[in-house]
Amino acid sequence: NAGVMQNPRHLVRRRGQEARLRCSPMKGHSHVYWYRQLPEEGLKFMVYLQKENIIDESGMPKERFSAEFPKEGPSILRIQQVVRGDSAAYFCASSVGQGSGNTIYFGEGSWLTVV
């Protein structure tokens, strides 16, 4: 999973603040995925993006959450007005192409704690 860079690795926010998580995909990858892992649970798909396009956001909560992957720069997962239930590990992943068999590589994760 070397190459997918996420920052910050750890983030603490007070309830009501905003959290911004950044992800730089592996070199040459133009497809980015965001997953959330709650304590003691598996990974839940949130959103799939290509450059400047949201392809599948079926896993995104309807409110407070948004994601973008601009033409230049990293992908951003933004959580507005955070609540304690948003505390989780957020993983970004990337792949080179859009085929379902393409390997998806994961970053080290960003751990969000809401206090």
Next chain:
Amino acid sequence: AQSVTQLGSHVSVSEGALVLLRCNYSSSVPPYLFWYVQYPNQGLQLLLKYTSAATLVKGINGFEAEFKKSETSFHLTKPSAHMSDAAEYFCAVSGSEGRRALTFGSGTRLQVQP
């Protein structure tokens, strides 16, 4: 909808014993199947993947998995467990209904006893 079921949230084996982690999938089309490993406070590392080239897939660290269509299974095995294999293991599927994103199982935590 595509889905994955991992039987057994916790598996404990002795060092040197066979490791068997179970995964059953549901997919409307021939799936792509993956096993990932996660060490504490780290991201996921790909162990192996099935993309229809061969039913027996060999991965890293001595792991392998066999795709059995008749049983809709993709169980992960390793002949001899090592202490360093202790981790969380996730089975995942993609490809059904045009879903390119991975759908993960709930994970199996492997403990290796000395």
